[in-house]
Amino acid sequence: MTDQQHKTSVTVIGLGAMGQALAGAFLRAGHPTTIWNRTPGKGDDLVAAGATRAGTAAEAARASDLVVVCLYDYEVSRAVLGPVAADLAGRVLVNLTSDTPERSREAAAWAAEHGIAYLDGAILVPVTVIGTADALLFHSGPRAVYERHESTLKVLGGNTVYLGEDHGLAAVYDNALLDFFWTSMYGLVHAFALAGADGVKGAELAPYMSALLSIFPAAVESTAVEVDSGEYPGDQAPLVTEAANVDHVIHASVHRGLDVEALNGIKAVLDRAIARGQGADGWTAIIEAIRTPEARAH
Numbered sequence: 001m002t003d004q005q006h007k008t009s010v011t012v013i014g015l016g017a018m019g020q021a022l023a024g025a026f027l028r029a030g031h032p033t034t035i036w037n038r039t040p041g042k043g044d045d046l047v048a049a050g051a052t053r054a055g056t057a058a059e060a061a062r063a064s065d066l067v068v069v070c071l072y073d074y075e076v077s078r079a080v081l082g083p084v085a086a087d088l089a090g091r092v093l094v095n096l097t098s099d100t101p102e103r104s105r106e107a108a109a110w111a112a113e114h115g116i117a118y119l120d121g122a123i124l125v126p127v128t129v130i131g132t133a134d135a136l137l138f139h140s141g142p143r144a145v146y147e148r149h150e151s152t153l154k155v156l157g158g159n160t161v162y163l164g165e166d167h168g169l170a171a172v173y174d175n176a177l178l179d180f181f182w183t184s185m186y187g188l189v190h191a192f193a194l195a196g197a198d199g200v201k202g203a204e205l206a207p208y209m210s211a212l213l214s215i216f217p218a219a220v221e222s223t224a225v226e227v228d229s230g231e232y233p234g235d236q237a238p239l240v241t242e243a244a245n246v247d248h249v250i251h252a253s254v255h256r257g258l259d260v261e262a263l264n265g266i267k268a269v270l271d272r273a274i275a276r277g278q279g280a281d282g283w284t285a286i287i288e289a290i291r292t293p294e295a296r297a298h
C-alpha cells in the first residue's frame, strides 16, 4: 500500500495564498488532494506536486469526504458553496475562512439544513507557518466530527485546538486575538511615526520596543485574572496617572501633525472610566467603559 492509499482524501476549495498553503501541506503529508479555484491558473505548483484539479466546484466537492474551504470571507463562501450544497451532502465541510461568529453560526445552520457535517475554523498564522508544529488553528463544531478528522486537520498545524461544540467559537477566539493584534500593530506603527517626526530612525527605536514587549506575557496573565475577577487594583498605576500619560502622547502627536484618532478613542474610554469613579483603579478597569459605549451619550 502506498502512503497515499491509507490517507484521507481532501478537497481544498479556494487557492488564494492561504488555500495554496493548506493544499500544499496536505500534499506533503501524503493526502490525495483535489483543488478548485474560481479563477483558473492558480495552483499549477500543486498539480505538479500531485494534486488533482477539479473542473468545477461541484466536482471538487464530490471528490473527497473531507472538504476544506478557505476563501476571502463568508459572503464569498456562501456564493461558492450555496450552489453545490447537494454535492456536499453527507460529507464533512471545514470552513477555514476568517469572519465573524455570527456568520459561522449561520453557515452551520445552512450546512445542517443540507445534511452537511460542519466544522468552523480559523487560522492564526501566516502562510509560511502552515504545516509546521507552531501553526495555530482553531476549530469548533461537533466534537465527534472533529475527532474523526483530527489527525488530518493537524497536518495543517501542530498547534491545532478544538474549542467546543458552538460553531462560533473559532471566530470568537480569532476576532479577539485579531483585536489585540491590530490595535497593537497600529500602536507600533504610530510610535515609529512619533519618534520619526523628531528624526529617530526605526532601527534606533526598535530595541526598546522589544524590551517593552517583555512585560506583555505577565501583563496578559494579570489582566486575565482581573477581567475574570472584576477587581482592578490600581495602587501602582491608577487610571488618572495613565490618562495623563496618554494625554502627553496625544499632545506630542498633534504638535507633530500626526493622526490621533485612535489615541483620542483610548482617551475617551479612559475619561468615561474616570467619570464612573474608577480613577483610582488600574488599567483593566477600562473594560467597564468598553462594555458600555452607550455611556458616551451621558
Ligand SMILES: NC(=O)c1ccc[n+]([C@@H]2O[C@H](COP(=O)([O-])OP(=O)(O)OC[C@H]3O[C@@H](n4cnc5c(N)ncnc54)[C@H](OP(=O)(O)O)[C@@H]3O)[C@@H](O)[C@H]2O)c1
Residues within 6 Å of the ligand: 014, 015, 016, 017, 018, 019, 037, 038, 039, 040, 042, 070, 071, 072, 073, 076, 079, 080, 096, 097, 098, 099, 123, 124, 125, 126, 127
Ligand atoms: N494569508 C494569510 O496569511 C492568512 C492568515 C490567516 C488567515 N487568513 C484567512 O484565510 C482566508 C483566505 O486568505 P487568502 O490570503 O488566501 O486570501 P486571498 O489570497 O485574497 O484569496 C482569496 C480567495 O477567495 C477567492 N474569492 C474571492 N472572491 C471570490 C468570489 N467572489 N467568488 C469566488 N471566489 C472568490 C479567491 O479566488 P480568485 O483567485 O478567483 O480571486 C481566492 O481563492 C481569509 O479569510 C483570510 O483572512 C489568511
